[in-house]
Amino acid sequence: MENLGLNEIRDLFRDFFVSKGHYAGKSASLIPQNDKSLLIINSGMAPLKPYFAGVETPPSKRMTTCQKCIRTGDIDNVGKTARHGTFFEMLGNFSFGDYFKEQSLTWGWEFITEWLKMPKDRVWATVYQDDDEAHDIWVKLGMPEDHIVRLGKDDNFWEIGLGPCGPCSEIFFDRGEKYGCGKPDCKPGCDCDRYIEFWNHVFSQFSKEEDGSYSDLAHKNIDTGMGLERMACIMQGVDSIFDIDTIRHILNAVAEKAGVKYEQGSEQNDISLRIVTDHLRSMVFMISDGILPSNEGRGYVLRRLIRRAARNGMILGINQDDFLAELADKVIEVSGGAYPELVEKQEYIKKIIRNEESQFSKTLANGLSILNDYMSDMDAKGEKVLAGELAFKLYDTYGFPIELTEEILAENGKTPDMEGFRQSMANQKETARAGQRDTSDEAWKDAGAYSHLPATEFLGYTETEAEAEVQFCGSYDRERKFLIFNRTPFYATSGGQLHDTGIVTAGEAKYHIVDVVKENGIFLHVVDADDSKKMDAVSEGDRVTLKIDSVKRNRISRGHSATHLLQQALRDVLGDHVMQAGSYVDENYLRFDFNHFEAMTGEEIRKVEDIVNAHIDEFLPIQMQEMPIEEAKKMGAMALFGEKYGDIVRVVSMGDYSVEFCGGTHLDNTGKIGAFKITAEYGVASGVRRVEAVTGSQVIQYLDAKAAILEEAATVLKTGEKDLPKRAEQLLQDNRDLEKELKALKADQIAGSVDAIIASAKDVNGVKLITKRFDNTDADQLREMSDAIKEHTDNVVMVFAAVNDGKIILIASVSEDLVSKGYHAGKIIKEVAKVAGGGGGGKAGMAQAGAKDASKLEDAFAKAEELIAVQ
Structure with missing residues (x-):
């Protein structure tokens, strides 16, 4: 049996099954697509469920993949054992109604004995207790009968609820007697470590029915899974996944960074080394697939892994804020060949990790201080x-x-x-x-009365005016009524696009529609409060005319079309990780939320604007087509993540530049957008940025407003608009010079008052205690003063407060001779600041805090005296 590297085993598996007519599929993203039952992909077959279920057509009836997976159910054991990990790769071969049991096991035997050259006498198999067919196939292939173990349903029958299920056969490797329990009947199924399972062949041949019975599937399937890391352990003759070639390469780099040796020091060091190594692999692959740290969902899983790894780095003594980002290179070195996207996104991956490390460093310092206080209190109380x-x-x-x-x-x-x-x-x-x-639950009082109506026919993609029949009139809230028609050109708020407004004409009467809401395909046209008082004449069956506000619709459509160009431009400038996280378009402006890890630079904003405006100037035709979802996917249409789509979807394409799934209204040519200008860019959540922009005539209004501000500023500063930057810089420099002069004067004043301040010291328990409040003084000046006092005298503790525009800074300073006697500025300032509604800490010689209540400063100084008195 050859000592094969992990990457070699992966390639051999793929090449073997390709030689057997299998289509070699790429690993799917760790983010499940159209599968809300999973947070993160956790098995080789998970991305293939639509093929097994028959709702999608696979690229071939025979497939092989190496799927990246994340499992965090045992995260607390990662590091504590040598076999637990959060990231792993699962090799698999699959048949969708093509070959079945005999072919699957035959190829499995051929691969492990001829391609991997495993000794046949060390290969064992388990089969379901009633599966004579699988048993006989193994015997036919040459496996000794005493190497085939029959096990029950818990071990060798795969089913999850109702639907496809079936028996399975697991293949084991005998590691030898030294790993065994010594029992004469030791074999697969025993709890000892002698037999290691490495490949499971699942035979989906039944369907479990609601009455508990099993029926035969019309098309039988094969689903196999081989843990790549576990197979590498076997082929390399090691006991731990952390000892196989690729993972050990990462672990060694972590150990070198920490300045420790693996398995040559403390057990805690080994645990932390394994945690950092494993979590590095997970975070690199998750980020490459577009997952960003956040406080919920898969983003929280990533944040937890990064922070857990960062903390264990600290336990190892690594004092570098971005050490994980640096070590990410080692993961990419060993996995970039199989997953080129890691190399393509290398700097992006490291930026995300570095940003999260920096944030966590601040969180950890504050949280640890508070938790340590809690634990000290618990110790004092014996809790x-x-x-x-x-x-x-x-x-x-x-x-x-x-x-x-x-x-x-x-x-x-x-x-x-x-x-x-x-x-x-x-x-x-x-x-x-x-x-x-709020009072929203007061609305929809008549909901049950219209639920029987058919879906409203929407005409708004092509029509702005239409004849319709009234189907229902009801109360929307206490002041407004709503109308339902059999057909309508009015767009209802959805997909981030605001509703239309307009007029309903019923005979001589006109009613203003101020809101449109869609519920289960039925459009509710909300009438304004004044008109709602005059609707007694409107009855079901009446023929009316509906007309939308075309100018408002045009402005909204202009903004909506611009968001499509904007999304693609953001991807062009920032990277393919950019995905829509929300949007809003009305007649005045648009906003677009997207996944990104840092604020956009001014240059990036200008590049995005230039790209969007360039495609506006190209006058690209905008086409809207309805088509089967599979056809849309083949076109490369971009879907909104997490959105559920039907079999038929609407695709909006702008030339060859932007192709997206979209149910909103649009222009027919990008040239009609006119112009595009980003007015703001800021963060709205962790890993989510927002762009606000205007289009068309709103750009002129925006620029006019900017010009008015420039004109006013130039008037105030008594200069021309062209000279504004120069004039502003001169004023800033003048201000800096004045501040410098003031600070120098303040320093001279402080130096001249040192003797007087020392003379004001109070003797407390044999210690000179100085407490004093200063107004319009900064923290640096307080520290300079305390240093000057310590140069002139010893045996002194100082607590100073600086009050500036309501902001309070406190410092405590202790002379060196008192530090050696156990006096600690950090502990003093912590208790003193609490009295004034603040907190802080620091070292024994010098510490700083903030406070909120200046009226409590005298009480805070009294607290300092109390602390010194009991020292």
Whole structure:
């Protein structure tokens, strides 16, 4: 048996099944597509479920893949054992109604014995207890009968709820007696470590019915899974996934960065090395697939992995904020050949990791300080369980992950009250829900009365005016009524696009439509409050005329078409990771939310504007087509992530530049957008940025407003508009010079008052205590003053406060001789600041804090005296 590298095994598996007529599919993204049952892809067959279910046609009836997977169910064991990991690759071969049991096992035997050259006498198999067919195939292939073990349903029958299911056969490798339990009947199925399962062949041949019975499937399928890392362990003769070639390459780099040796030091070091190594692999692959750190969903999984790895780096003694970003290169070195997207996105991946490391460093410092205080209080009281509300405060107020709280407490022999934590979480959610309740539940009183109506026919893609029949008139809220028609040109708010407004004409009467809402395909046209008082004459069956406000519609369509160009331009400038995270378009402006990890630079904003305007100037035709979803996907149409689409979709294409799924209204040519200008760019959530922009005539209005501001500024500064930058810079420089002069004068004043300040010291327990408030003084000046005093005298503790425009800075300073006696500025300032509604900390010689209540400063100084008195 050859010692094969992990990358070699992957290639051999692919080449073998390609030689057997299999289509070699690329690994799917870790983000499930059109599958809301999964947060992250966790098995080789998960992305292929639509093929097995028959709802999509596979590229071939025979497929082979190597699928990247993430599983975090055992994350607490990662590092503590040598076999647990969050990221792994799953090799598989699949048949969608083509070959079945005999061919699958035959090829499996051929691959492991002829291509991998495994000794036949060390290969075992398990089969379902009633599966004589699989048993006989193994015997026919040459496997000794005593190497075939029959097991029950729990071990060798695959089913999840109702639907396709079937028996399976698992293949094992005998690692030898030294790994065994010594029992004479030791074999696969035993709890010892002698037999390691590495390949499972699932035979989907039945369908489980609601009555619990099983029927035969018309088309039988094969689904196999081989853990690549586990197979590498076998082929390389190692006991741990952390010892196989590619992963050990990463681990060695982590160890070198930490300055420690793996398995030659403390067990805690080994645990932390394994955690960092494993989590590095996960974070690199997740980010490359477009997952960004956040506080929910798969983004939270990523954030947790990065922060867990960062903290274990600190445990190893790595004092570098961006060490994970740097070590990401090692993951890409060993996996970039098989996954070229890692190389393409290398700098982007490192930027995301670096940004999260930086944020976590700040969170950790603050949270650790608070948690250490909690633990000190627990020790003083002899408690082992941290109150749930305190654990929740760490999580909710300070952003400290509950998992980290659990880990740190466990390392110190303590636990959090998780039931109390969950209750605090529930209380907060209930409070939030209560705060959001309004009178909206008063609306839709007549909902049940119209639910029987057919879906409204929407004419608005091509018509702005139409004849229609009234089908229902009801109360929308206390002041307004709504009308339902059999057909309408009015667009209802959806997909980020605002509704149309317009007029309904019924005989001599006219009614203003101010809102349009769609519910289960039925359009509710909301009439304004004044007109709603005069609707007694409107009855079901009446023929009316509907006419939308065409100018408003044109302006909205102009903005909506611009968002399509904007999304593609953002991808061109920032990268393919950019995906829509929300949008809004009305007649005045548009906004577009997208996944991105940092603020756009001025240059990037200009590039996006230039690209959009260039495609406006090209007068690209805008086409809207309805087509089967599979045909749309083949066109490369971009879908909104998480959106559910039917079999027939509407695709909007702007030349060859932008092709998207979209149900909104658009222009027929990009030239009609006129112009495009970004007016703002900012963050709205972790990893989500927002662009606001205007189009057409709104651009002129925006520029006119800017010009008016420039004109006013030039008048105030008494200069011409062209000279404004130069004039502003001169004023700023003058201001800096004045501040410098003031600071120098203040320093001279402080130096001249040192003797007087020392003379004001109070003797407390044999220590000189100086407390003093200063107005219009900064922290640097307080520190300079304390240093000057320590040069003139010893045996002194100082607590100074600077008050500037309501902001309070406190510092505590302790002379060196008192530091050696146990006096600690950090501990003093922490207690003093609490009195004035603040907090802070620092070293023994010097510490700083902020405070909120200047009226409490005298009480804070009294607290300092109290602390010195009991020292």
